[in-house]
Amino acid sequence: xxxxxxxxxxxxxxxxxxxxxxxxxxxxxxxxxxxxxxxxxxxxxxxxxxxxxxxxxxxxxxxxxxxxxxxxxxxxxxxxxxxxxxxxxxxxxxxxxxxxxx
Amino acid sequence: xxxxxxxxxxxxxxxxxxxxxxxxxxxxxxxxxxxxxxxxxxxxxxxxxxxxxxxxxxxxxxxxxxxxxxxxxxxxxxxxxxxxxxxxxxxxxxxxxxxxxxxxxxxxxxxxxxxxxxxxxxxxxxxxxxxxxxxxxxxxxxxxxxxxxxxxxxxxxxxxxxxxxxxxxxxxxxxxxxxxxxxxxxxxxxxxxxxxxxxxxxxxxxxxxxxxxxxxxxxxxxxxxxxxxxxxxxxxxxxxxxxxxxxxxxxxxxxxxxxxxxxxxxxxxxxxxxxxxxxxxxxxxxxxxxxxxxxxxxxxxxxxxxxxxxxxxxxxxxxxxxxxxxxxxxxxxxxxxxxxxxxxxxxxxxxxxxxxxxxxxxxxxxxxxxxxxxxxxxxxxxxxxxxxxxxxxxxxxxxxxxxxxxxxxxxxxxxxxxxxxxxxxxxxxxxxxxxxxxxxxxxxxxxxxxxxxxxxxxxxxxxxxxxxxxxxxxxxxxxxxxxxxxxxxxxxxxxxxxxxxxxxxxxxxxxxxxxxxxxxxxxxxxxxxxxxxxxxxxxxxxxxxxxxxxxxxxxxxxxxxxxxxxxxxxxxxxxxxxxxxxxxxxxxxxxxxxxxxxxxxxxxxxxxxxxxxxxxxxxxxxxxxxxxxxxxx
Numbered sequence: 001x002x003x004x005x006x007x008x009x010x011x012x013x014x015x016x017x018x019x020x021x022x023x024x025x026x027x028x029x030x031x032x033x034x035x036x037x038x039x040x041x042x043x044x045x046x047x048x049x050x051x052x053x054x055x056x057x058x059x060x061x062x063x064x065x066x067x068x069x070x071x072x073x074x075x076x077x078x079x080x081x082x083x084x085x086x087x088x089x090x091x092x093x094x095x096x097x098x099x100x101x102x
Numbered sequence: 103x104x105x106x107x108x109x110x111x112x113x114x115x116x117x118x119x120x121x122x123x124x125x126x127x128x129x130x131x132x133x134x135x136x137x138x139x140x141x142x143x144x145x146x147x148x149x150x151x152x153x154x155x156x157x158x159x160x161x162x163x164x165x166x167x168x169x170x171x172x173x174x175x176x177x178x179x180x181x182x183x184x185x186x187x188x189x190x191x192x193x194x195x196x197x198x199x200x201x202x203x204x205x206x207x208x209x210x211x212x213x214x215x216x217x218x219x220x221x222x223x224x225x226x227x228x229x230x231x232x233x234x235x236x237x238x239x240x241x242x243x244x245x246x247x248x249x250x251x252x253x254x255x256x257x258x259x260x261x262x263x264x265x266x267x268x269x270x271x272x273x274x275x276x277x278x279x280x281x282x283x284x285x286x287x288x289x290x291x292x293x294x295x296x297x298x299x300x301x302x303x304x305x306x307x308x309x310x311x312x313x314x315x316x317x318x319x320x321x322x323x324x325x326x327x328x329x330x331x332x333x334x335x336x337x338x339x340x341x342x343x344x345x346x347x348x349x350x351x352x353x354x355x356x357x358x359x360x361x362x363x364x365x366x367x368x369x370x371x372x373x374x375x376x377x378x379x380x381x382x383x384x385x386x387x388x389x390x391x392x393x394x395x396x397x398x399x400x401x402x403x404x405x406x407x408x409x410x411x412x413x414x415x416x417x418x419x420x421x422x423x424x425x426x427x428x429x430x431x432x433x434x435x436x437x438x439x440x441x442x443x444x445x446x447x448x449x450x451x452x453x454x455x456x457x458x459x460x461x462x463x464x465x466x467x468x469x470x471x472x473x474x475x476x477x478x479x480x481x482x483x484x485x486x487x488x489x490x491x492x493x494x495x496x497x498x499x500x501x502x503x504x505x506x507x508x509x510x511x512x513x514x515x516x517x518x519x520x521x522x523x524x525x526x527x528x529x530x531x532x533x534x535x536x537x538x539x540x541x542x543x544x545x546x547x548x549x550x551x552x553x554x555x556x557x558x559x560x561x562x563x564x565x566x567x568x569x570x571x572x573x574x575x576x577x578x579x580x581x582x583x584x585x586x587x588x589x590x591x592x593x594x595x596x597x598x599x600x601x602x603x604x605x606x607x608x609x610x611x612x613x614x615x616x617x618x619x620x621x622x623x624x625x626x627x628x629x630x631x632x633x634x635x636x637x638x639x640x641x642x643x644x645x646x647x648x649x650x651x652x653x654x655x656x657x658x659x660x661x662x663x664x665x666x667x668x669x670x671x672x673x674x675x676x677x678x679x680x681x682x683x684x685x686x687x688x689x690x691x692x693x694x695x696x697x698x699x700x701x702x703x704x705x706x707x708x709x710x711x712x713x714x715x716x717x718x719x720x721x722x723x724x725x726x727x728x729x730x731x732x733x734x735x
Contacts, residue, residue, distance in 0.1 A: 019720055022716050022720075023713060023716055026713075095711060097712070101710030
């Protein structure tokens with residue numbers, strides 16, 4: 001059986017990639033995809049811990065399902081905003097959408 | 103009814119107060135009959151209380167009743183009544199005078215606005231005074247004390263449309279308040295030392311020497327400050343003459359039976375403590391002597407008949423304190439009682455004059471009224487003689503007792519001062535009478551429209567005149583016995599240490615007293631006979647400085663006004679500076695500026711760029727994690 005550490009390392013790598021994407025990417029859609037990466041890394045962590053520490057129960061799986069649900073809702077909302085942004089400003093670059101300030 | 107239910111005496115008028123205050127407007131004649139009925143009931147009940155007291159073993163009581171009011175930890179607060187000869191004497195004086203004033207007011211206040219309200223407050227006034235004299239603990243005393251003050255405020259300011267009336271009401275309230283603060287401090291100090299508010303508990307503790315001398319002296323002096331304020335002793339006397347702004351029956355009530363005698367009563371009640379505290383009695387005596395003398399001088403130069411009477415009241419209160427200063431509560435209470443009757447008579451008489459002359463109370467416009475108002479004139483004459491101390495009227499006996507006791511206790515110097523005051527009393531009383539009732543009228547128009555008042559007003563005058571003649575005789579053993587008392591008034595009320603003593607005429611002092619009264623009366627007669635003011639005007643013109651000093655009341659009002667102006671203005675200047683520069687500029691504006699400034703600087707953190715926020719979040723997480731690891735070690 002694959003040791004728990006492998007899952008954790010994988011999860012950490014995926015999370016870091018997500019963070020990098022969020023910070024480095026300028027396209028709003030890619031930023032959203034990076035956020036999905038981070039969420040999935042977290043879900044993977046949940047599943048791994050659940051399977052290793054408490055195999056009989058599905059507690060971790062339920063958390064993963066919740067994360068997926070919330071992520072779906074979040075993406076639905078975020079993509080709608082991105083579409084409005086593109087319609088109004090003809091761009092999906094997050095640096096250019098900077099009117100919400102002092 | 104037993105004397106344990108004596109609280110009814112106060113409860114009945116208090117209940118009628120609420121009835122009149124709420125429904126009085128709707129009742130026919132403003133419900134004045136309810137007021138008379140209430141006070142009348144209290145008047146009758148006071149005889150039952152007296153009967154009960156006399157049926158106790160040694161005829162002196164006391165009869166007590168109390169209920170538990172509240173318990174806080176170990177401290178138990180009881181409220182109750184204490185009926186002893188002093189209380190019963192006060193009951194008699196208060197209810198008699200109040201009843202007469204109530205009846206008189208029906209005539210005097212007829213057609214006045216807020217007629218029902220006048221009677222309502224009158225009931226509350228009497229009720230609180232009755233409660234004050236039967237309270238067995240200082241807390242209840244203080245509550246009734248303040249109630250009396252509030253009622254006097256309401257009644258002095260009864261004609262609140264007049265600015266002078268509201269000013270006088272405020273002055274009375276605030277001046278007495280200065281003393282009342284002292285009273286409160288005194289009560290708290292005594293409570294702190296003894297752990298009880300119970301008057302007799304405190305007295306026993308003081309007599310047993312459980313309270314340190316200095317501590318006791320200071321606390322009893324604070325209490326006495328309250329008594330001075332209420333009883334208008336120098337330097338708190340300024341409010342009483344101004345209180346003449348109230349309707350005249352109120353003046354009669356305030357000056358005779360309620361309010362001002364509260365201080366005398368409380369001092370008499372706590373006299374054992376004054377005796378234990380070294381020097382306290384001397385203070386009482388000196389305050390009384392000063393007051394009697396100063397107000398005697400002031401009264402010489404007043405031309406308003408009510409003002410003259412007001413200053414004579416202050417002076418007579420001084421006599422009472424002098425009497426108490428000898429350590430004999432009986433003599434103080436005796437003078438209080440006789441004074442109450444003849445001063446109520448004089449005030450109601452002046453009320454009758456004022457009513458008849460359509461609110462004229464300046465001597466400059468009166469004169470020659472005796473023929474027009476025979477009953478008022480005659481009763482006023484009797485009252486004046488009693489005040490001047492002419493035998494055998496009431497004032498003579500009580501003043502005589504004061505002189506004898508004063509000589510025994512403090513010696514001749516005090517007697518001489520008081521004798522001067524008594525002579526002046528006789529002088530200005532005679533002056534008042536001559537200039538109001540005798541000789542030629544000063545103002546023909548006023549004189550022509552004057553008429554005798556109705557029976558509802560002259561009735562009380564005649565009854566009080568009867569008392570002014572006879573009340574003094576209770577000092578005699580046989581008269582007291584005849585009334586069912588254990589003896590004369592000095593055998594009925596007495597301080598425990600001195601014990602009862604049977605009254606004997608001291609012929610020397612009696613003769614001196616008569617001589618003083620005669621000198622005063624004849625001097626005034628010589629100066630004013632036939633209502634002529636030539637001699638007095640000439641005298642005043644020869645000594646303008648002294649005359650002005652008396653006329654302007656020794657500049658007490660001016661002094662207080664100046665002090666208040668300086669003090670209040672100076673203090674307000676400091677307060678306004680503090681408000682402007684500290685509260686407003688620093689506190690209010692300062693905090694706003696700090697907020698605005700920090701907002702102005704920090705707003706640049708909000709760039710509007712999402713990556714910046716994301717970076718901040720990421721760095722924050724990293725930072726917190728690192729910090730967590732460092733702290734965990």
